[in-house]
Amino acid sequence: MRESTLLPLDQVLPAFREVLSPYDGRVVGAVPLSSPGAVDRIVARARSGAAQARALSRHARGKVLDDAAAMIDGQREDFAKTITAESGKTIRQARKEVLRAVNTLRLSGAEARRNAGETIPFDSYQGSEDRTGWFTREPLGIIAAITPYNDPLNLVAHKVGPAIAGGNAVILKPSALTPLSAQMLADVLAKAGLPGGVLTVVHGDREVAEAIVRNPAIRMVSFTGGFSTGEAIARTAGLKKLSMDLGGNAPVIVMDDADLGAAVEACVSGAFWAAGQNCVGVQRILVADSVYGEFRRRFLRETAQLRAGDPAGETTDVGPMITAGAVDHLAAKIDAAVASGAEVIAGNIREDNVLHPTVLENVPEGSSLWTEEVFGPVVMLQPFATFDEAVALANAVDFSLHAGIFTSSINTALKAAGSIDAGGIMINDSSDYRFDGMPFGGSKYGSMGREGVRFAYEEMTQPKVVCIKHQEGRGQPLSP
Known part of the structure; x- marks a missing residue:
């Protein structure tokens, strides 16, 4: 039986939070809560997941993302109704968000296969003619992803998709107001074959998020939300990479x-x-x-x-x-x-x-x-x-x-x-146009990194250089 992507606080009797419709206040679902005390266990699980993710071939990562996209496409009405129920987005707008999330995951699958690195022209510099090499793009490790309520499916896909494509593990903290769409996405990824430890969904309050952000095992925090929360994350995170999609005007x-x-x-x-x-x-x-x-x-x-x-x-x-x-x-x-x-x-x-x-x-x-x-x-x-x-x-x-x-x-x-x-x-378009493959991010105060699948993927990976100095005539050559 596959390990659940949903990690409750207590093993026996977890606490739950009801999710309410913003339109009429009715209960539309519930999620189990975690506490700050559970974060060490969450991170330990993610450490194991990071090793699993790194070991996945690019083909395997791409296939998981493509299969998940196909599953969501086949359940698009269920996803749209969930978005509408928990966020209040109209059903017609929710259907468009589902289609965008499908595209985001497909773009992520393509990025997993495409963006592996480049050769480096060492011989373009005098004195390095006898060197050949390249750089690869390697996973950072564990990504903490914190997402808002306004696009509860696609903005999650924009963090989880590139992170998986890059071979990372993800601890996902969705908005407490709209956690159901995120959980549905995580469940689909598990069904698509994502190893159990690669993605962990955590539901909880501000203290839980702070404990995750503060943990030194987290290599990057990817956050979408308001400026005040972004500033609080920056103060809490310590020495780790931050990528933030903050507010606009x-x-x-x-x-x-x-x-x-x-x-x-x-x-x-x-x-x-x-x-x-x-x-x-x-x-x-x-x-x-x-x-x-x-x-x-x-x-x-x-x-x-x-x-x-x-x-x-x-x-x-x-x-x-x-x-x-x-x-x-x-x-x-x-x-x-x-x-x-x-x-x-x-x-x-x-x-x-x-x-x-x-x-x-x-x-x-x-x-x-x-x-x-x-x-x-x-x-x-x-x-x-x-x-x-x-x-x-x-x-x-x-x-x-x-x-x-x-x-x-x-x-x-x-x-x-x-x-x-x-x-x-x-x-000749309004400011709200966005294609999920383009770079997306802020300017001036609070500009920290870029989203958009290719650009988030590059934020969530790091180059590793391999340089070979030729040895002809200087002893034994390198063997295959």
Whole structure:
């Protein structure tokens, strides 16, 4: 019988945590909890798993990942319903997340087979003509992966897939709010043939995560989440590799030569996808003065057509935010901005955890709504007079993941790409576009590493150089 990927605290009577629907509060599942005292045993299991993972051939790693992808594809509706139940993401959006996770695992399988290292041209340097060699990519060992609630399947796949491809063991700590999708992925990987110790899923509180992060056997911490948690991890981790995908505050510039229809459609989707709980979601839309009125009219019209409510409904566009506390926090920011002169021009209607799509203008640039990550279904409109002003507004925050610009001028597009400080610039698309094979990460404050399968794989492996000095005429040659 295969060893379970789920490691409870106690061998006999583990404690359990119920998982609640953010829409109606019903219990949708439960997971066993671990305590800080269990971490030494968890790490010992992972040490054994790291040896198992390293011993797997690249073909074997790739096959496990490919087979797991095929299994998820065959159970896509079950996975989508689980995502919707625990995260509140609408069922149509959840189905797309499942397809992305399938692709992420397939890309990981391909990376396992492809990215083995390179030959090194030693003879390109005078005095090294008699040397031949290469470097390989070797596993780091044990990766601690800490994932958020907003993409509870695909963001787990983005950490687990490349880690397995690289021959590592993984201790996975998914969000306490959305652990079920992660557990389903782990179970599928086990069924696909992943050795039992390679992936361990741990459910617990902050103290459990801190104990894992602090443990010296952990070679890397891969974290996706907020800045305050990222800072706490950095203080706790000690001397180990850190890769963090932290928050964003995405600007999108709409120039006066833009296709307004395309810009409006992309920005409405980018602002309110997953109830705005998206680190690259559109937050600040900067529109040229001459087209501001028309853009505003079209944007409000399309926003008004969105349906908010039960995420299981096939026609629902915007589901609930993850918790009542998250809604309260965002509502306080909206109230503070309004008190300082901002105007709500759409939405700001709350029904339990569902906040209807909300649009503001005249938001003070010093308000928290403008300077911090919104992470909810709220977007701000702001006119600008010149391109340079738009770029200055786009860059006037301390951190950035993606930005976007809509223009019919290739010169303007390339100028924006060179002058906007962000991890990615989407031209004639909203900031929330992401292909799972591209590098993904932040700029400025908090920029630590990159995700995207190939790039995460390289973060999770290290080069090893092999150099052979030729021995002809100097004794016995190397034997095969």
